[in-house]
Amino acid sequence: MSRSVLLKLAAVSGLLTILAAPWALAMPPLAWVCKPLTTALLIAWAAGRGLSDPMRRPLLLGLVCSWVGDVALLWPQQGFLPGLVSFLLAHVAYGVALWRGGARPWWPAIALYAVVALAVLQRLWPGIAPALQGPVVAYVLALAAMAALAAARWRRLRSVGAAWGALGGALFMLSDATLAFDRFAAPVPLASLWILASYWAAQACIAAALPPPRSAS
Template identity: 30%
Template sequence: MWNKIISIFIAVMAIIYIFFIPDDPVITKITFKLIPMLLIILYALMQSAGESKKYKILIMTGLFICMLADGLIYWFIVGLITFLIGHIWYIVAFRHIKTSTIPKWAAILLICYGIGMAFWIAGTLWTKGDFVLAAAVILYIIVILSMGWNAFQTANKFAIIGAILFMISDSVLAINRFIIDVPFSDVLIMISYYGAQFLFAYSIHAHYSATRKNLLK
């Protein structure tokens, strides 16, 4: 009951932020941006964890770090570093519930994505003489690829879809900032981002349910 109510509030507040909150004043923009994440953290807190309490704690910590990054992204480098830490935290969480190897098709797609993004974004920055930023982009790509890779190894479809959405959000953000203006970039970035965080939160319950089902067998 309460999970459904909070889910509705998350969706409503995300829609309000994405479509109705103006860019100025910035403090109002940041405040409304953080509200959906606070609700997602509350949603994660309410999920049953069973024997996977550590996974729940790790996911909630990742959500909190990403929420901090949401506000800090207005100071781009600081926000980028904070998001990087958030990705690393999710990697640790996914490794905690790792159950299988990554499917070959997923591994190939992730590797191709990483190489393509590195050549396109980091390569463009390198040709412009932004060598430090190009190196930082490559590092970030490696980390988000690792996050996606480890998500696939959980066999938790909600963690996997969440990781893909997070990668899409980061990719649109990077392309829009460094390469070309992406139409409706803010909408694309935030819908995929909030979707990713919500699915990470729900993956706690999904993992608990799958574990409980296996134990009953």
């Protein structure tokens, strides 16, 4: 199966997951099938990229951790903490990949994402249960660090792949901030649409940070 077909199938599967929400088709079994399938297709698409790139292994590990998180969050209550930990590990893996790919600290990006992370935590803090406060803080810090590294890599390399990675980091912040507001602050209209669309766009952009194969199709 060609890589372009894998990416198109991931887009279709992601769209079906979004449409399975109560505000659309209201078909939870469809989401149970298509949500992990979408990330699995993105993993398969990314696996054909950057075969000799030092970023490849940790980036693929991050995608696999994300797939585990997707499965865990099929149970929104019981699976929230395991899902949070899985995505935290994904961001650590992405950070390692970005570092191997040439990212180095860039203080304007660090300051920007630190401000965003603190603003989000301040807004959400009253609604976060005490047992979840530590894991949530650790997660937000890991996410912000990953996004800052992605931006720093783009600033240093100015390549197309680095630009995709930086966009992916920003989209991940947007997706998770929306999810957190919906869960801990107030319901977000059409939440699954905004969360999942930005989430899979983020994952695809991060995977696109790997160079395409010479015979890309």
